[in-house]
Amino acid sequence: MTEMRVDAPALVALAEFPDTTPRGIAGVIARLVNAGELDVGDRLPTVRELAATLGVSPATVSQAWQALSRAGLIESRGRAGSFVRGAASARLAPRMRGMAAPDDPVRLDLSRGTPDPLLLPALGPALSRVSVRAETGSYQDEPVIPGLASVLATSWPSRAEAIVVVDGALDAISRTLDQVVRFGDRVVVEHPGFPPFLDLLDAFGAEAVPVRLDEHGMLPEALAAALARRPAALLLQPRAQNPTGASMTIERAEELARVIRSSDDADDLVVIEDDHSGLISTEGDVTLGTWLPDRVIHVRSFSKSHGPDLRIAALGGPRSLVERIMARRMLGPGWTSRMLQTILLDLLTDGASIDAVAEARRQYYTRQRALGDALRARGVPVAHADGINLWMPVLSERSTLVQLAAAEIRVAGGTPFLAAANGSSVGGTTRRASEREFVRVTVGVVREDAASVADALAHAAQHLVAGGY
Incomplete structure (x- = not known):
C-alpha cells in the first residue's frame, strides 16, 4: 500500500471542524476513517501543524490523537508520525x-x-502441593484424574454419561462442532452472541441461524422458527451470557427443551452449552440436559472463576459423542496436563x-x-x-x-x-x-x-x- 501524507489544509478541506475540542476533533477524524475518506496507512498531519490550522493549542490536538489511538483508529509510529490504523494481526479470526x-x-x-x-484464588498454595514429577504412565491412560472426575460428576448440573477435561471452553466447543457439523450445515446461535462462536462456524463452513434473547436467554418462539431450518446444532450460554449477562431460568430451559423435543425438524439436533461463568454466576445451575440428556453437551469452564491461563474446561454428555470427541483428540494433544488437572482439583476442594x-x-x-x-x-x-x-x-x-x-x-x-x-x-x-x-x-x-x-x-x-x- 502506498503511503499518502495528508497535510492539515487537505484534512480541513475534507471536512468541517465545528467543534474544536479534543472530542470534536476526534469525532471528525473518526467519521473520515469510517467513511473511507482517510485510508489505512494514510499519514496524518503533525499535532502542531493541525493545531495551527485549526487555531487551537497543540495539547488539544494531542488529546484528540490519543483518543483516536485508544479507540483503535490511528497509531503512532514515533517520529515517523501518526497513521490510520490497519487491520489487526491475522493470528486472530x-x-x-x-x-x-x-x-x-x-x-x-x-x-x-x-x-x-x-478476585482469582491464589495459585501458590495449589502449586506447592503439585507433584514434582509427571504422573502419566501411559499415553492411553484415562484422560481425567480420578479425584477431579469425582468432583466434576458430583457438581454436574444433570446426569452425564461421560465427563472429560479439555483445554478451555473454546477447545470444547470446537471439538464438539467438529463431530456434529459438516460444511453447509446450519447452527442456531444467540443474537447477540459470542464472536468466536461465529468465527468457528465460518471456519467449519456452517451457516449461523440467529435467535434473539430476552433477560432469560433464547426466546422459545424464535427458537421454534429457527428449528424449521433443520439445524445440526444449537449453541447457547445458559448463564451470564456474553455479551448480555442473561441467565436462563429453569422454567425457560424446560420450555426450550420442550420446543426441541416437539419439533419435527430437530431429530438429530445436538445442543452445546457453554457455562463459562458458572462458579461466579449468582443464578443456579441450569442445563437442557435435564430434559434432553441424550443430545446435550454441557461445557463448564473455570477461566472466569479460577484463572484464564489455567486453560481448563470440563465437557460432559452422552458417552457415544464424548468418546468420539476424545478419540479424535487423542490424535492431537491427547489429554489435558494432569499437573494442571491436579492444580484445578486442589482449587476446587481447598477451603481458602x-x-x-x-x-x-x-x-x-x-x-x-x-x-x-x-x-x-x-x-x-x-x-x-x-x-x-x-x-x-x-x-x-x-x-x-x-x-x-x-x-x-x-x-x-x-x-x-x-x-x-x-x-x-x-x-x-x-x-x-x-x-x-x-x-x-x-x-x-x-x-x-x-x-x-x-x-x-x-x-x-x-x-x-x-x-x-
Whole structure:
C-alpha cells in the first residue's frame, strides 16, 4: 500500500471542524476513517501543524490523537508520525480482531471480558502441593484424574454419561462442532452472541441461524422458527451470557427443551452449552440436559472463576459423542496436563480457594448492581445482568467508543457480537439497518466509583460526536 501524507489544509478541506475540542476533533477524524475518506496507512498531519490550522493549542490536538489511538483508529509510529490504523494481526479470526483492544494504556479498560485478577484464588498454595514429577504412565491412560472426575460428576448440573477435561471452553466447543457439523450445515446461535462462536462456524463452513434473547436467554418462539431450518446444532450460554449477562431460568430451559423435543425438524439436533461463568454466576445451575440428556453437551469452564491461563474446561454428555470427541483428540494433544488437572482439583476442594471464589461471586454481583442501577438512574436502559459483562444500548457505537476513548475509558464495540444478516458488513459481521446499537462493558473490573464511571458511560451512550456517523 502506498503511503499518502495528508497535510492539515487537505484534512480541513475534507471536512468541517465545528467543534474544536479534543472530542470534536476526534469525532471528525473518526467519521473520515469510517467513511473511507482517510485510508489505512494514510499519514496524518503533525499535532502542531493541525493545531495551527485549526487555531487551537497543540495539547488539544494531542488529546484528540490519543483518543483516536485508544479507540483503535490511528497509531503512532514515533517520529515517523501518526497513521490510520490497519487491520489487526491475522493470528486472530475476523470477529476476534473486532474485539481486540489496542495496546495503548487507558485509565479504565472495560473491553476485555476477563475476570478481575484480584478476585482469582491464589495459585501458590495449589502449586506447592503439585507433584514434582509427571504422573502419566501411559499415553492411553484415562484422560481425567480420578479425584477431579469425582468432583466434576458430583457438581454436574444433570446426569452425564461421560465427563472429560479439555483445554478451555473454546477447545470444547470446537471439538464438539467438529463431530456434529459438516460444511453447509446450519447452527442456531444467540443474537447477540459470542464472536468466536461465529468465527468457528465460518471456519467449519456452517451457516449461523440467529435467535434473539430476552433477560432469560433464547426466546422459545424464535427458537421454534429457527428449528424449521433443520439445524445440526444449537449453541447457547445458559448463564451470564456474553455479551448480555442473561441467565436462563429453569422454567425457560424446560420450555426450550420442550420446543426441541416437539419439533419435527430437530431429530438429530445436538445442543452445546457453554457455562463459562458458572462458579461466579449468582443464578443456579441450569442445563437442557435435564430434559434432553441424550443430545446435550454441557461445557463448564473455570477461566472466569479460577484463572484464564489455567486453560481448563470440563465437557460432559452422552458417552457415544464424548468418546468420539476424545478419540479424535487423542490424535492431537491427547489429554489435558494432569499437573494442571491436579492444580484445578486442589482449587476446587481447598477451603481458602472455595471462599475466594464465593467472595468473587459476591463482588461481581455487587459491581453489576451498582453500575447497572447508576446507568438506569441516568436514563440508560440496561437490563439486569449476571456475571461480569453488561450490554449497553447507545445512540452510536463508534461515537461511544471515541467519546469514551477521550475520557481514557475503553469498552468493546457491539458489532462483532451480532449474528444477524442484512446491513453493512463490519469485521465479518453484519448489522440490520433498523437494529439498535450497543457496546459491551466488562463491569467485573469496576472496583470503585461506579457513579463516575456511569456518568462517563451514560454521556457517551446518549450523545453523538460532532460530525455525526
